Amino acid sequence: xxxxxxxxxxxxxxxxxxxxxxxxxxxxxxxxxxxxxxxxxxxxxxxxxxxxxxxxxxxxxxxxxxxxxxxxxxxxxxxxxxxxxxxxxxxxxxxxxxxxxxxxxxxxxxxxxxxxxxxxxxxxxxxxxxxxxxxxxxxxxxxxxxxxxxxxxxxxxxxxxxxxxxxxxxxxxxxxxxxxxxxxxxxxxxxxxxxxxxxxxxxxxxxxxxxxxxxxxxxxxxxxxxxxxxxxxxxxxxxxxxxxxxxxxxxxxxxxxxxxxxxxxxxxxxxxxxxxxxxxxxxxxxxxxxxxxxxxxxxxxxxxxxxxxxxxxxxxxxxxxxxxxxxxxxxxxxxxxxxxxxxxxxxxxxxxxxxxxxxxxxxxxxxxxxxxxxxxxxxxxxxxxxxxxxxxxxxxxxxxxxxxxxxxxxxxxxxxxxxxxxxxxxxxxxxxxxxxxxxxxxxxxxxxxxxxxxxxxxxxxxxxxxxxxxxxxxxxxx
Numbered sequence: 371x372x373x374x375x376x377x378x379x380x381x382x383x384x385x386x387x388x389x390x391x392x393x394x395x396x397x398x399x400x401x402x403x404x405x406x407x408x409x410x411x412x413x414x415x416x417x418x419x420x421x422x423x424x425x426x427x428x429x430x431x432x433x434x435x436x437x438x439x440x441x442x443x444x445x446x447x448x449x450x451x452x453x454x455x456x457x458x459x460x461x462x463x464x465x466x467x468x469x470x471x472x473x474x475x476x477x478x479x480x481x482x483x484x485x486x487x488x489x490x491x492x493x494x495x496x497x498x499x500x501x502x503x504x505x506x507x508x509x510x511x512x513x514x515x516x517x518x519x520x521x522x523x524x525x526x527x528x529x530x531x532x533x534x535x536x537x538x539x540x541x542x543x544x545x546x547x548x549x550x551x552x553x554x555x556x557x558x559x560x561x562x563x564x565x566x567x568x569x570x571x572x573x574x575x576x577x578x579x580x581x582x583x584x585x586x587x588x589x590x591x592x593x594x595x596x597x598x599x600x601x602x603x604x605x606x607x608x609x610x611x612x613x614x615x616x617x618x619x620x621x622x623x624x625x626x627x628x629x630x631x632x633x634x635x636x637x638x639x640x641x642x643x644x645x646x647x648x649x650x651x652x653x654x655x656x657x658x659x660x661x662x663x664x665x666x667x668x669x670x671x672x673x674x675x676x677x678x679x680x681x682x683x684x685x686x687x688x689x690x691x692x693x694x695x696x697x698x699x700x701x702x703x704x705x706x707x708x709x710x711x712x713x714x715x716x717x718x719x720x721x722x723x724x725x726x727x728x729x730x731x732x733x734x735x736x737x738x739x740x741x742x743x744x745x746x747x748x749x750x751x752x753x754x755x756x757x758x759x760x761x762x763x764x765x766x767x768x769x770x771x772x773x774x775x776x777x778x779x780x781x782x783x784x785x786x787x788x789x790x791x792x793x794x795x796x797x798x799x800x801x802x803x804x805x806x807x808x809x810x811x812x813x814x815x816x817x818x819x820x821x822x823x824x825x826x827x828x829x830x831x832x833x834x835x836x837x838x839x840x841x842x843x844x845x846x847x848x
Contacts, residue, residue, distance in 0.1 A: 373469030374416040377459035380404050380476035381424035381446040386603040392426040394476040395433060398611050399618060400638030400657055406479035408437045413483035420462045422446050422455045451570030453562045460556060471555055473548040477601045480614060485597055490549055492590055499554040499585030500577055503547040505595045513543035514574055516589050524587045527574040544574060545598035554585050747773030755780040
């Protein structure tokens with residue numbers, strides 16, 4: 371579509387969002403609202419993409435440039451109104467551009483490329499000067515109305531604040547998605563003024579100018595109103611997010627993924643899922659998470675930018691930037707921080723936190739442990755309560771644990787320290803020095819029993835009474 375230019379309106383402040391974050395940067399399915407519109411624009415294959423910005427200009431422009439580096443960034447000036455914004459967008463195009471101009475809004479994120487392409491084709495085949503999308507809403511409050519004449523022919527667009535009571539009863543509304551003939555648009559915008567309730571230069575007034583000069587205008591209704599649903603506040607953002615998520619979930623179901631409870635499953639657009647994966651209730655798959663065939667994820671699990679190998683099981687786990695190998699098991703109640711790597715057939719169990727550590731094939735950290743800044747070899751099993759003491763109040767240090775090591779419960783590895791292959795630790799050991807391969811390391815203090823201490827120091831307590839009864843019974847038995 372070398373004769374197509376797209377202008378994206380992204381200058382609005384979005385005061386109804388009540389947020390320090392610009393409206394068009396609020397995320398939907400893991401990416402900013404404006405990025406959805408940019409993705410649609412790119413799929414259309416237009417020769418030029420222009421974005422008009424103003425509020426929090428640098429932040430919005432940075433996101434646009436990251437997503438579409440070749441986009442032309444245009445700054446809106448102090449003159450208010452969508453008509454002025456489009457006029458500036460036109461000025462950003464090559465002066466000899468004479469094709470069709472598509473106008474999209476950065477706060478209408480669910481619009482897809484197929485719908486826009488169909489609108490462009492209708493525009494071209496009918497020889498229209500302006501073709502726009504409309505939709506019928508049960509509650510059209512706040513939207514511009516499409517006024518039609520005899521035979522349903524397009525007459526005008528009337529904004530809510532300028533509409534008569536009769537016109538406000540119209541349910542067909544302007545979606546803000548347009549295809550203009552570039553020459554007709556330039557001429558019409560030159561005549562648009564500010565004689566309206568908001569003293570703004572409305573883009574919709576360009577339609578009146580085009581019609582007055584004999585240009586043909588057509589309003590094309592869409593049946594799926596979500597495609598043109600605008601977002602102005604948090605309630606609308608939440609509703610759009612839920613609708614988009616429902617469509618994403620259904621798409622994965624149709625691709626061979628079992629999702630037990632779609633209502634409590636959230637999946638970002640960048641996530642990828644293999645066939646025969648099973649996702650249980652309360653699961654969130656965020657960012658560029660990738661899950662291979664046959665894995666079971668959930669319930670109550672959040673994965674952010676994680677990789678999960680085939681046939682792995684991850685339940686009741688919170689993980690970010692972690693890699694989980696094939697046939698590995700994680701959880702329940704595990705916390706995997708960035709840099710976690712669990713090898714094939716490995717295990718990270720209940721109430722275990724892992725950070726910046728590699729756990730090789732077949733190794734296990736089953737329960738109640740913290741492993742940070744460590745490398746663990748193959749076939750190693752760390753007993754309950756294992757801790758790598760990696761921080762000395764100034765810097766983090768590394769722990770290296772070899773293959774086929776077995777640690778007793780409540781072993782503390784004080785980094786930096788290296789445990790050789792096949793070594794073992796006794797329960798309660800504090801390892802401060804390197805341990806040779808095959809060695810048993812223990813920190814043993816002799817056990818001392820002070821008999822009668824409870825009766826002497828806790829007289830009158832239930833413990834003292836129980837001890838006295840036990841001692842008397844033992845003496846009688848003897």
